[in-house]
Amino acid sequence: MRTPALLLLALGYCTAAGALDLRGELGLDVRQFPHKGAQGQSQLHVALRGQADLWYSPNQGRDAFTFSPFIRADTEDSQRDLVDISELAWLHVNEHFELRTGIRQVFWGVTEGTRLVDIINQTDTADGPEGDRKLGQPMMNLSIGSHSHTLDLFLLLGHRQPTFPGADGRLRLPLVVDTDQATWESSRKQERIDLAARWQWTAFPFWLGISGFSGTAREPELAPVIDPAQLLYDNGQPVGFAPGYIPTLAPHYPLIQQLGVDLQVTQGDLLWKLEAIQRWGGRKDFHAANAGLEYTQVGLFGSRLDLGWLLEGLYDSRGREASTPFDRDLLLGWRLTFNDMASTELLSSVIVDLDSHERLFSLEARRRLADGWSIALELRQIAGTPAPQTAEAFVFTPDTRYALRPLARDSFTRLQLSWFF
């Protein structure tokens, strides 16, 4: 009885002495797949998610403490259940630098197609393959900045694995990734301290970032783990698995070095965008780039609508061996902003693979329902790719031409209802 009273007292003291701000979001997330999964997964997946953002400063923001927990529960896929601390950090600001210590999220980059330079946080891949949701990363970040230059230095304290969909989850490979079998190149495994830095230069119309990273890769190399006793042989060659046996994929996290560039040039309604990286380490050194433009027609045909045109090219020097499906692709997109009371927005895009002609269509619409409520609808359609491979084919004769093949049956509609407090 005494503890809650003390806590209340402390909270009361905090609010009296400084500034306290609490807000958050509760959401319902319904995904409907028109087809059963390639491995028999169900068609309706419902998830509930919640997030809170607590902020407290005793001295007008010169020191600030943030705490942002995140929770998600999924009806079908227990691997999608997640309790995470997105942020638990102390920010100290003085006239020479900012020091940010704790679990935080950092975003780098300018393009819409891929997130090439963005490397600080691990991705919550189970949330959605587009990689917008990230996991909190423990760090110390020293930032020295003025109006035209900002230098950020990072000590990244430990490595986190991404989340992966489980056996009952959709949008996955024919084999399930087993994070318990993960291996790290570093002898300190996931406890290695990694280094990163970024310099941002603002000289209108140029907005340039140069970044470097040295440490454990965020993106794992996946290799099947096969029990030899479960293999079937023909003429001494393995050709299949014993009935009912499905191997798993083990993630391996190599040590890498990465140099990144992100640049935006702003010319009125026209934005030129570039992200490029060079990475050393892992299976193969490579470079990748994502470049293009965004042009906005403000007040389309004399209306209050804005129409944005997106055009980006995506390139990865590894070609078919790339760990992403976007090795030689073109993105074409339209962003329609209604500028109405409900802040209605529509984003439609298609990514076309110039070699295999696979196409990934997407349509996202969102609007506010009432103060505190918003709704989003998302359609994703995968076209031009053959039916998914079986686990056996995926292991013995992997298809490198059709990168989206494992997702061929995973077109879906997603409805998100959110309540903000």
Added chain:
Amino acid sequence: MRVVLSVLLLIAVACLPFQAAHADTVAEGHALAKAADAQLRGYVDSQVSLTMELVGPSGQTASRALRVRSLETDSGEYTLMVFDTPRDVAGSALLSHNFREADDQQWLYLPAIRRVKQIGARDKSGPFMGSEFAFEDLVTPFYEKFSYRYEQDEACGELTCAIVERIPRDPHSGYTRQRVWIDREHHLIRQVTYYDRRETLLKTYTASDFEQHEGRHWRPATMRMENHQNRRQTRLLWQDFQFGLGLDSRDFTQNALLRAR
């Protein structure tokens, strides 16, 4: 030949008073605009709460609340806006560096993905937060950003206002011209009419409930923008004016945008 010369001479002479009158109206318009601009400057720094009330064509309403921090600089003005409602955009922030002579720059902070985006120049001519105000109407532009012509004096309420036509120099402005009512007593902007690219009357802005803060800064507590073409209107209520908070340029950097509250 002589006839042509005479005609030319005649035209030139006929134009002389007009030329002089034209120069006069330009100079007077410029002087009035400069005086009105001076009323808004010299505040050093400020913070103010803003409530926006949006009224749709059939009477439906919506509101937004934000806080606006501003700092005067040698070359212009910095503003940082932090949104409190609607709650789905709470925590979003907009940083603007506005310059007397150079192109303005703007960055938007999206808290859900902790992303800062530099946004294009023309975003300032579109509806701000779905309202009838464009960003360029909301943050009072520097007088250097227009060319002027004084039109005439007219009664405005109990005061006399000078009407000045101003033409934006910025090719990305959403307007071809504006007419500004500046009162002769304090040089405060009481009313503005905006003309769109087809030269038709688009909107009328009226400022009221002027209050003097710290004994010198006149600010309207209410602003109203009426759109004549879509029959929507927006009311802005400015509250809790604070001046001389000791803000400095470090409170208006991209790092400051990341930690805006």
